[in-house]
Amino acid sequence: MRFALAGNPNSGKTTLFNALTGSTAHVGNWPGVTVEKKSGYYKKLGEKIEIIDLPGIYSLSPYTPEEIVSRNYVLEEKPDCIINIVDSTNLLRNLYLTTQLNELDIPMIVALNMSDVSEKNGDFIDAEKLSEELNVKAVKISALKGSNIKELMEEALKCAKEPKKGVCVVNDGALKGIYKEVYGLYEKENIENPVFHTVKMIEGDSLETEKFPDIEKKCSELKEKIDTGDFEGDFEGVVADLRYKYIDKHYEPSLKKSNKMQGMTKSDKADKVLTHKIWGIPIFLLIMFAVFHLTFSENLLFIGYFIPEGSFDIPILGTDAINSPGVILFNIVDWITSSITEAVGGAMPEGTWYTSLICDGLLSGVFSVLSFIPQILVLFLFLSILEDSGYMARVAFIMDRAFRKFGLSGKAFMPLLMCFGCAVPGIMATRTLENEGERKRAICIAPFFSCGAKLPIWAAFAGVFAQVYSGLNAELIVFSMYLIGIVVAIIGALILKLTAAKGETPPFIMELPNYHAPQFKNLMLHLWDKLKHYIYRAATIIAGAVVIIWFLSSFNFEWQFVEDSGQSILGSIAKLFTWVFVPLGFAMGDDGWKFVVAAITGLIAKEMVVSTLGVFSGLEEDALEMEASDIVSTPLGIMMTGIGGGVLGGVDIAIPAMFSFMCFNLLSVPCMAAVAAASGELNSKKKLWTAIAFWMLTAYLVSLFVFWFGVLATVLWWAALIVGLVIVAVVVTLVVLSTKHIIKMPKFEFLKKLKKNSKKSS
Amino acid sequence: MLVKLNEFIPEQSGVVKKIQAEGKIRRRLFDMGITPGAVIVMRKTAPLGDPIEVNLRGYELSLRKSEAECVVMEVEK
Numbered sequence: 001m002r003f004a005l006a007g008n009p010n011s012g013k014t015t016l017f018n019a020l021t022g023s024t025a026h027v028g029n030w031p032g033v034t035v036e037k038k039s040g041y042y043k044k045l046g047e048k049i050e051i052i053d054l055p056g057i058y059s060l061s062p063y064t065p066e067e068i069v070s071r072n073y074v075l076e077e078k079p080d081c082i083i084n085i086v087d088s089t090n091l092l093r094n095l096y097l098t099t100q101l102n103e104l105d106i107p108m109i110v111a112l113n114m115s116d117v118s119e120k121n122g123d124f125i126d127a128e129k130l131s132e133e134l135n136v137k138a139v140k141i142s143a144l145k146g147s148n149i150k151e152l153m154e155e156a157l158k159c160a161k162e163p164k165k166g167v168c169v170v171n172d173g174a175l176k177g178i179y180k181e182v183y184g185l186y187e188k189e190n191i192e193n194p195v196f197h198t199v200k201m202i203e204g205d206s207l208e209t210e211k212f213p214d215i216e217k218k219c220s221e222l223k224e225k226i227d228t229g230d231f232e233g234d235f236e237g238v239v240a241d242l243r244y245k246y247i248d249k250h251y252e253p254s255l256k257k258s259n260k261m262q263g264m265t266k267s268d269k270a271d272k273v274l275t276h277k278i279w280g281i282p283i284f285l286l287i288m289f290a291v292f293h294l295t296f297s298e299n300l301l302f303i304g305y306f307i308p309e310g311s312f313d314i315p316i317l318g319t320d321a322i323n324s325p326g327v328i329l330f331n332i333v334d335w336i337t338s339s340i341t342e343a344v345g346g347a348m349p350e351g352t353w354y355t356s357l358i359c360d361g362l363l364s365g366v367f368s369v370l371s372f373i374p375q376i377l378v379l380f381l382f383l384s385i386l387e388d389s390g391y392m393a394r395v396a397f398i399m400d401r402a403f404r405k406f407g408l409s410g411k412a413f414m415p416l417l418m419c420f421g422c423a424v425p426g427i428m429a430t431r432t433l434e435n436e437g438e439r440k441r442a443i444c445i446a447p448f449f450s451c452g453a454k455l456p457i458w459a460a461f462a463g464v465f466a467q468v469y470s471g472l473n474a475e476l477i478v479f480s481m482y483l484i485g486i487v488v489a490i491i492g493a494l495i496l497k498l499t500a501a502k503g504e505t506p507p508f509i510m511e512l513p514n515y516h517a518p519q520f521k522n523l524m525l526h527l528w529d530k531l532k533h534y535i536y537r538a539a540t541i542i543a544g545a546v547v548i549i550w551f552l553s554s555f556n557f558e559w560q561f562v563e564d565s566g567q568s569i570l571g572s573i574a575k576l577f578t579w580v581f582v583p584l585g586f587a588m589g590d591d592g593w594k595f596v597v598a599a600i601t602g603l604i605a606k607e608m609v610v611s612t613l614g615v616f617s618g619l620e621e622d623a624l625e626m627e628a629s630d631i632v633s634t635p636l637g638i639m640m641t642g643i644g645g646g647v648l649g650g651v652d653i654a655i656p657a658m659f660s661f662m663c664f665n666l667l668s669v670p671c672m673a674a675v676a677a678a679s680g681e682l683n684s685k686k687k688l689w690t691a692i693a694f695w696m697l698t699a700y701l702v703s704l705f706v707f708w709f710g711v712l713a714t715v716l717w718w719a720a721l722i723v724g725l726v727i728v729a730v731v732v733t734l735v736v737l738s739t740k741h742i743i744k745m746p747k748f749e750f751l752k753k754l755k756k757n758s759k760k761s762s
Numbered sequence: 763m764l765v766k767l768n769e770f771i772p773e774q775s776g777v778v779k780k781i782q783a784e785g786k787i788r789r790r791l792f793d794m795g796i797t798p799g800a801v802i803v804m805r806k807t808a809p810l811g812d813p814i815e816v817n818l819r820g821y822e823l824s825l826r827k828s829e830a831e832c833v834v835m836e837v838e839k
Contacts, residue, residue, distance in 0.1 A: 059793035063786045092819040093795050230780060230798055237781065240792035241799070244819075271822075280809040397824045401810035404826075410813075508813055509790045509829055512822040 001049045003042075003156060004074060006101060007085035008094050009056030010390075010513040012113040016085055016143035017053045018525050020153070025053075025529075030069045036431070037069075045153055052079065058093075060100045060200075062207040064434065071207075074104060075193065081160035082108040083152070084136075085143070088118040088125055089514060091255075095134070095247045096240075102136050103166045103196040107159040110138040111152050116145070117516075121265060122257055129254035135167045144519060166195030170242040174229070175202060178222045185215045203236045267390075267514040275394050284398055287391075288417065291382040295326035295375055296421060296452060329374030337367040353554065353561040361550030366543050373534065375452070376425045377527055379418055383429060384526050386414075388518035392432075393510060400508055406490055407497030409435070409508050412442045416489075419449035420482075423670045427677040428530065441496045443678050444691050447670035448489040448698075450482045453606040457665055460610050460631060461640060461658050467632045468641050469655065485666055488702060491731065492694075533680070534673075545672045549604055553597075566594070566616065574600060584664065584700070585657035585707035589645020591616075599664055605671040613639065648711070656710025660703040668699035763837050768814070768830035770804035776835035777801055783832035795819040796833055 005020075007013045017025070021040025028037045038053040054073060055066035062068060074082065084101050086094035091112075101108055112127055131138045139155055141148040171179045182201055186194040200208040201219050209216040223235060231237045264272075274283060293300070304321025313319045316331040323331065341363045348355040386392045392414060400410030411433055419426035426446050433439040450458070455478070462477035552570040556562050564571075574597040581587035586595045594616040602609040617636040631637045644657025669675060669692055679688045713720035764779060778800045781791055795818055796802070805815040805822065813826040 059789070061789050061793060063789055090819075090821040093821055096793065096795065234788075236789060237792060237797065240789075241797045244795065244797050244800070275806065275808065275815070277806070277809050393824075397808050397813060397815065398810070400826070401808065401812045507787050507790060507826075507829060509787070509794055509823070509825045511794070512815060512824050 001047055001081075001157070001160060002052060002077075002079045003049055003081045003083055003160070004052045004054055004077075004079040005083050005085065006054045006070060006074075006097070007056065008058055008087065008090075008097060008511075010511060011056070011085050011087040011090075011094060012143045013053065013056055013085050015519065015522055016083075016111065016113065016141070016149075017051060018522055019143050019146050019149055020051050025525075030065075035065050035069050042153060044150060045157060047157070049153070049157075051083075052077075058097060060097075062205055065436065066434075068207070074101070074106060075196075079106060081156050082106055083111055083156055084108055085111045085113050088112045088115040088123070088140075089121060091118070091123075091125065092244075092247060092251060095251060096243055098134065098136070099169045099243050099246065100196075102134070103168060103193070103199055105164055105166050105193050105195075107162060107164045108136055109152065109156045109159050110134070110136055111143075112138055112140045113143050115140040116142050124256040126254045126256065130251070133250035133254055166193060168195045168199065169246040170199055170202075170239050172242055172246070174226055174238055175235075175242065178202060178219070178226060181222055182215065182219050185218060189215075199239060203239050205236075265514070267516075270515045271394070271512075274391065275397060280394075280398050284395060287386075291379070291386075292421065294324045294382070295378045297324040298327050300324045326375045326378040329378065330371065333374050334371055337363075337370060341367065356554055356561070357547070357550060361547055361554070362543065366539070366546065370535075373531065376422055376534065377531060379421055379425050380527055380530055381523065383414065383418070383425070384523050385518045387432075388516075388522065390513045390515040393512050396508075396510065397512065404508075406493040407441055408438055408493060409433070411510075412438060415442055416446060416449060419446045419451060421452055423447050423449070423451050423674040424534070424677045425530075427674060427681055428533075430681055440682065440687060440691075441493055443681060444496055444694050445489040445492045446678075447674060447695055448485045448492060448667055450485045450666060451606070451670065453671065454481075454666060457602075457606065457609050458662060461662060463627070463629065464632050464637050464640050465655065465658055467629060472655070481662055481666055484663060484702075484706075488667060488698065492698060494734070496694075545604060549601070553601075566597075570600070571597060583707075584660050584703045585644045585653060585711075586661035586664070586703075587644075588648065588653075588657070589642065591639055591642060592645065594639070595643060595661055599661065599668070602665050603669045603671070605673070606665065609665055651711065651714055653707075653711055653714070656707045656714065659710055660707035663706045664699045664703040666699075667695065667702055669695050765835050765837050766831050767802065767804075767816070767833035767835050768827040770802075770814075770816075770830075770835070772804055772806050774837065775801060775803040776837045778833060779836050780834040781832055782834060783829070787829060787832065791825075791829070791833065794823055795821075796823075801838075802833075802835065 005013060005017055017038065017040070020042045025038050025040040030037045035055050040051050040053075042049045042051055052073070054070045057064075057067050057070050060067055060071045062071075073079075082101055082104070084098050086098060098110055110130075112125060112130075115125060115127075118125065125140070127138045127140050137155055137159055139148060139152045141152050143149070168179065179198060179202065183194055183198045186197050186201075191197060197208060197212070201212065201215060202223075223233070228234065228238050231241070273279060276283075298318060299305070299321040300318075300323060304318075307320050309320055311320055316328060316335065317323060318327075341359055344363060345355065345359045348358065383392075386395070395414060396410035398410065399413040403410055403412055412430070415426045415429035415432070417426075418429055423446050426449070427443055430439050430442045430446070433442060458478045458481045459474075462472075462474040465477065466472045466474035549570070552573075553568045554561060555569060556567050557569060557572065562568050566575075571593070575593045578587045578593045578596050581596050581599075582592070586592065586599075594613065597616070598609045598612040601612045614636050617634070617639045626634075631640070640658075641654055643661060644653045646652065646654055675688070675692065678691055679685075682688050682691065709720060709723065712723065765776070767776075770776070778796055778798050780798065781788055781796065783791060800818050803817040805817055807814050808824075813824050814830055815822055815824045816830075817823070
């Protein structure tokens with residue numbers, strides 16, 4: 001037996017699915033689209049019933065991937081029964097989908113979810129009356145409390161065993177005659193689900209008319225004779241209107257309003273504050289700050305400012321301050337993994353290639369990826385709480401205007417914000433974006449936001465340079481990297497909007513669901529889901545990449561094990577390709593190739609950049625563990641300040657070269673974990689390679705510009721100022737023009753032509 | 763009096779007369795319940811001035827002003 005679970009977004013579908021299947025769910029993607037596919041088993045009725053969770057949809061129109069997937073599933077896979085879950089607190093709109101699903105010849109049962117909440121609000125629904133009125137069995141349940149779920153499944157099983165004929169609700173008004181005739185055409189051809197097909201044909205649904213061109217011809221002849229009044233021949237509108245009229249008529253008798261005062265609900269009250277005209281944005285910023293504070297701060301609630309220095313130093317918990325839960329978890333995992341590495345390393349002979357493979361390659365590589373898990377999980381926990389409670393929809397509501405200019409909607413805000421912490425959960429969270437093009441644009445600019453792993457690079461360089469060059473301020477350098485990331489992301493989004501990931505700004509017609517308290521069990525299941533995926537990736541793709549990189553950096557071309565990675569295959573290749581990076585400045589000079597290798601290892605994981613530089617300089621300690629002020633006088637500090645060979649034509653180019661190096665690290669492929677996440681979300685090799693190419697190209701071009709602009713600024717500061725002002729002016733004009741759709745069209749046409757030509761020639 | 767939905771002020775309500783959009787957006791408006799005859803109450807505009815929040819068929823819906831512009835309304839009060 002196979003039951004399909006269908007319903008509107010926010011109807012409690014996921015909760016019911018979890019209640020039915022426990023944690024047995026299997027998650028995958030529907031072929032061809034990034035729409036999540038979940039299935040699991042319900043075993044409490046003796047018979048093993050597979051539950052397929054269809055994506056949350058409002059309709060069975062041919063416009064969104066979710067709707068097409070759902071529709072193809074019910075038509076082609078023919079489940080034994082459809083469980084249509086509806087939100088009782090929003091019954092009118094939810095029943096709209098019910099009337100569409102009920103047109104199928106597939107047995108169906110309606111689960112009236114959250115009926116307890118609607119009763120509290122004063123609306124009592126008579127399930128039996130509703131069943132009669134709508135010609136479909138309805139059962140009241142509470143997915144949250146798990147009540148009546150067994151009864152629902154028993155009824156569903158009964159339904160599944162009885163044959164069913166589709167129920168039409170639009171054989172009325174203007175459509176009365178045409179419905180009968182078109183229905184006859186389908187019946188003559190012996191097509192399954194004739195009611196569904198007939199209605200779709202009358203709507204002029206593109207998927208339907210393509211499939212049955214003969215019937216389409218006759219149908220449009222019939223349509224011409226019909227007067228649709230205000231709809232002016234728009235049959236899609238006529239059908240939608242008839243559906244709602246039918247619901248209005250048949251829903252009233254089953255509803256009993258109690259005498260309770262119909263005042264403001266709790267949700268309305270919460271909304272009054274949370275989306276307030278003045279307080280909405282400050283409250284939102286405060287919530288965001290709290291989320292990041294609890295995940296990344298090493299000074300929880302700023303207690304550290306009130307405690308004298310040196311008063312306590314407790315491992316894991318914090319030094320002179322309390323760590324946030326995220327950091328505490330991070331420290332625990334770090335402590336466990338480093339103990340394992342130490343224990344394993346101690347038990348194996350020193351200096352052999354296999355010790356190196358296990359300790360330096362496999363363990364350190366996989367552990368460096370695993371070390372992100374605590375903070376990713378904490379971030380995801382908060383995100384899920386915000387999502388479950390209904391606040392996330394309000395965030396989209398508040399932020400939409402600011403994001404629209406860049407071809408994104410308000411919904412893209414949260415995923416992108418998370419990228420400041422880590423690009424991996426940020427990219428995974430783009431799944432909440434409905435529009436495929438928007439999702440792709442968001443993923444492409446996600447790595448530009450400076451993540452936590454990049455901070456040590458900024459801290460090391462900024463710290464060292466600020467000590468050597470008295471005019472530099474370390475905080476300002478770090479801040480400028482964050483700023484450059486944001487600016488490049490904005491420009492990148494605009495360029496993508498105009499070119500590759502084309503498409504107009506996605507529509508923003510979105511339900512603002514009622515607020516409710518998030519459910520612990522659901523949160524945990526959600527987190528477990530994410531964790532499983534991440535660990536799976538860490539164990540496969542990342543571990544594989546790490547071993548390959550370890551091999552390339554530990555052996556030379558004679559297959560001999562080398563200690564100095566400069567002699568290794570990777571080192572030799574990097575030296576060979578150093579000329580590619582010479583225009584960027586940081587690859588100039590005798591040490592240039594070392595920075596190139598560091599940047600390349602940074603593509604695996606950004607934590608490796610500083611460590612790699614440390615190894616090259618002959619530093620014995622781990623550079624990541626050191627303060628910038630201690631690094632200055634070490635060989636590493638000397639190497640860092642000598643970046644770019646130090647002098648070019650009598651000009652000190654170290655500072656421009658440093659900025660160029662940091663920009664390259666900021667904008668290039670962030671890490672293998674992020675690539676794995678992007679590959680999961682983009683779901684297409686071609687799109688993934690486009691994204692990677694976009695990141696590398698952006699990194700190269702921006703670094704190139706930054707370096708030469710820096711050199712110009714060192715030689716002739718006023719010339720650089722003029723150039724800078726001109727560039728800012730040009731960019732601002734472009735942004736203004738493109739958001740006003742003035743320059744969009746010509747570029748668009750030109751690219752279309754280019755694409756057509758390339759298709760022809762191939 | 764016929765007014766477009768984007769011109770509504772908070773607490774104003776009206777009945778949908780006509781949808782002047784095409785394709786995907788038109789269908790989306792229908793699917794969310796904005797059909798001729800539906801009663802819509804304007805709730806508020808977002809802090810940045812756009813989108814807007816409206817109430818219809820017992821639930822809250824948010825849409826951009828550019829999308830609300832497609833909805834022609836008969837003002838009630």
